[in-house]
Amino acid sequence: MRQQGRVVEWDDSRGYGFVVTHGTEQRIFLHIKHFATNRLHRPKVGDILTYALKPDDRGRLVAGVVAFARMRKSRSAISTSSRMGFAEVALVAFGLLLAWAVWRVTLPWFVIAGYILLSCVTFLVYRHDKQAAAAGRWRTPENTLQVLALLGGWPGAWLAQKHLRHKSSKTSFQLIFWLATALNLVGVAWMSRQ
Incomplete structure (x- = not known):
């Protein structure tokens, strides 16, 4: 029963x-x-x-x-789930800031392309790791996920953490992730001043 x-x-x-x-x-x-x-x-x-x-x-x-359990969503739950969250708004703002920096010729265009490519790759790596965890298969090392974030894949990693609920509650991982993100942003800021 x-x-x-x-x-x-x-x-x-x-x-x-x-x-x-x-x-x-x-x-x-x-x-x-x-x-x-x-x-x-x-x-x-x-x-x-x-x-x-x-x-x-x-x-x-x-x-x-x-x-x-199958539960019917209320109208308020449906409308709330379709709204953009903080992560999405912050990433759109970051993308606009990058576009502005490229337009002002302080940042090379390939930086935006690199962020997009690395973010897509990083999101897919997170998804693969989550699927591997669920199936009991070989996992992607955390160092690999952190290096991808450091190199510029942190927007994709952040979206994966929010939408896939993967690696989002492990405090030690989050600490290193945000440190890698900060280092990446410092590097891009430095590049834009050169």
């Missing part, structure tokens, strides 16, 4: 957490490998899931054949 419950704890880096079945207070173990559908959509605290209770090797009940 299918149960329905709310995620009360989730560790995305380890791929597990706990769900509480509606009408009870019992915490049930939940693992990403037990999701029956797309594992690219990661659960978060507050998500409503459906699942079958099954015993594990030690006889404890765990959530199996897990799926996200």
Whole structure:
């Protein structure tokens, strides 16, 4: 029999957490490998899931054949999700600033082309890494992701973190990512003054 419950704890880096079945207070173990559908959509605290209770090797009940509950979006939720977020607005502003710098002949045009190319590549690398994580395959090293950001792929990395919800909650990764982004921006500012 299918149960329905709310995620009360989730560790995305380890791929597990706990769900509480509606009408009870019992915490049930939940693992990403037990999701029956797309594992690219990661659960978060507050998500409503459906699942079958099954015993594990030690006889404890765990959530199996897990799926996200189908919920109708309200009109306000739909309109909110279609709006541009802070990341998108900031990146559009950054793009306009770059275009202005090229127009003023303080920055070579290939800088914009480099940002676009590296951002697309970086977004695809993040997507591949997220898919590999969900499938239990070989992962892209974090150093590779950080070097791509440093070289100019940080806009694509930032969008990937926001839209794919990948590498967005790991504090140590975020610290290095924003440092790499700052170094890249300092380098571009220096280039524009030469």
